[in-house]
Amino acid sequence: MTRTLAGAGVAVVLTVLTVVLSAAPAGAADPVDAPSSAPTPPAPDRAALDALDAAPDGVPGARRDAPCPSPTPPSGTGFGDLPPGPDPADAWVGGRGEGQLVAVVDTGVAAHPRLAGRIVDGGDFVAGTSGLDDCDGHGTAVAGVIAASPAPDDLVVGRAPAVRVLAVRQTSAFFGVDGRAGVGDVTSLARAVRHAADTPGVGVLTLALTACRTPAEVADPSDAPALGALRAAVREAVDRGVVVVAAAGNTGPACAPNTGGPVRSVPVPAWFGDDVLAVGAVDDAGAPDPSSLAGPWVDLAAPGREPSSLAASGNGLTTTLGAPDGSSGPLVGTSFAAARVAAAAALLRQRSPETPAREVAAALVRSATPPPGLAPGVRDDAVGYGVLDAAAAIRGGPPRTGPEVRPEPPAPPTEGSGSGWITAAVGAVAAVLAVGAVAVRRRRGGAR
Numbered sequence: 001m002t003r004t005l006a007g008a009g010v011a012v013v014l015t016v017l018t019v020v021l022s023a024a025p026a027g028a029a030d031p032v033d034a035p036s037s038a039p040t041p042p043a044p045d046r047a048a049l050d051a052l053d054a055a056p057d058g059v060p061g062a063r064r065d066a067p068c069p070s071p072t073p074p075s076g077t078g079f080g081d082l083p084p085g086p087d088p089a090d091a092w093v094g095g096r097g098e099g100q101l102v103a104v105v106d107t108g109v110a111a112h113p114r115l116a117g118r119i120v121d122g123g124d125f126v127a128g129t130s131g132l133d134d135c136d137g138h139g140t141a142v143a144g145v146i147a148a149s150p151a152p153d154d155l156v157v158g159r160a161p162a163v164r165v166l167a168v169r170q171t172s173a174f175f176g177v178d179g180r181a182g183v184g185d186v187t188s189l190a191r192a193v194r195h196a197a198d199t200p201g202v203g204v205l206t207l208a209l210t211a212c213r214t215p216a217e218v219a220d221p222s223d224a225p226a227l228g229a230l231r232a233a234v235r236e237a238v239d240r241g242v243v244v245v246a247a248a249g250n251t252g253p254a255c256a257p258n259t260g261g262p263v264r265s266v267p268v269p270a271w272f273g274d275d276v277l278a279v280g281a282v283d284d285a286g287a288p289d290p291s292s293l294a295g296p297w298v299d300l301a302a303p304g305r306e307p308s309s310l311a312a313s314g315n316g317l318t319t320t321l322g323a324p325d326g327s328s329g330p331l332v333g334t335s336f337a338a339a340r341v342a343a344a345a346a347l348l349r350q351r352s353p354e355t356p357a358r359e360v361a362a363a364l365v366r367s368a369t370p371p372p373g374l375a376p377g378v379r380d381d382a383v384g385y386g387v388l389d390a391a392a393a394i395r396g397g398p399p400r401t402g403p404e405v406r407p408e409p410p411a412p413p414t415e416g417s418g419s420g421w422i423t424a425a426v427g428a429v430a431a432v433l434a435v436g437a438v439a440v441r442r443r444r445g446g447a448r
Helices: 016-020 046-050 138-147 186-198 221-239 334-351 357-366 390-395
Strands: 101-106 119-124 164-169 172-177 180-183 202-207 211-213 243-247 266-268 277-282 300-303 320-322 328-330 418-426 429-436
Touching: 046 221, 101 138, 101 186, 101 334, 119 186, 138 164, 138 334, 164 186, 186 202, 186 221, 202 334, 221 243, 221 357, 243 334, 243 357, 277 334, 277 357, 300 334, 334 357, 334 390, 357 390
Parallel strands: 101 164, 101 202, 119 164, 202 243, 243 277, 277 300
Antiparallel strands: 172 180, 211 266, 320 328, 418 429
16 A cells, blocks of 8 residues: 555655644753654565666656745844854865765755755656756755855855765655645655665765654555565665665654653654664754654754755745745754764765765764763663764764763763854854753663
8 A cells, every 4th residue: 555645634744844844842841751662674675676666757647736935035144043063164074075976865956056066866756857846945955954065145054065966856745646735655765765876876865754654554564565665775775885864753743752651653764773874853952852753763863953054946045944835944853963964974985985884874873972961872762872973973083872882870061061163264154153062861762
């Protein structure tokens, strides 16, 4: 049975864009500790994958049901708001991603001037036109977090601003078929993943999208071929050296939070264990973001807020993403956390091009920063083993977290401790901002 993941009345959401717009409001209480058990992921089903056509084509009968939203440019003048987290330049010790091709399987990626000469049309599984068509704007914003070149009049810059981007449109909330809203399902995602991984030169695959399912749904035999095919596509990609980074998903109407008790929401494909690097989100202070879906599949976390990113229409920036009903929401969620991790994977791949994909993923996990209250080596359902530190991963050094690190009692946080965000000169951009670290309470973790 094939189900449209963005359809009305269907408790499954494919693009994290949809979940971002229904995320918990700022200031919501921290979620209760999540459970550390979940259904076992399906085995890869190579036969089911081989039965699918990987070549991009449009969904029969798909048509755009609503006008594409207009961007919301940053207000005011000057440099604008500074993204949370470390200075991206701290990780550019081995380059800025030159020679790396990062696939963004999403709502498409517009041919923005700040991606000029570095964007490749990877095809369209929605309307059969071009991967450079992006009505939703989500894929373009994700690509901006990864690869936007700097400009002298704002603070937006990709975390790996020299990589090339393979744009694959696999889903859209603005298209529908026969009155059903939304295009894109697990089967088309399996096709898109295989197609992207088959593209010569792809070293990182970004899946800033989530299909939230209940445990009963992932156990439904009718869904087994689609899930098995997607697992096979992901496994095939990793085995050939592609690092697969997946968003852990955001809570919302179609993705119930896993707050105590049994798992209620299973994110596909973040659920797929060691085949993917599953990324949760932290807020500006480094605490688990209340909208980030927790669970035993989370490997690490990264800041999930972007004050602005590349707009899909025009040549500028946007601070929001719009929905078909006319509503909009900020660029917040595990999509943008996953984009940061994908960029870090590309930088690490550039520095060590022959390193197997699983070792690249492990290096990012080992170098993550355990938040206050979480002992090194202890995994947490909200943030995994810690928060991304791309610079530490690039520079190497002894692991400070991950399952091979012996847990030790954490040192109590000292008053006034913090992490710096220093924007080095990039073109004509220069700014300095100190971001204080806030202690977060220890959460229950479990061995993966």
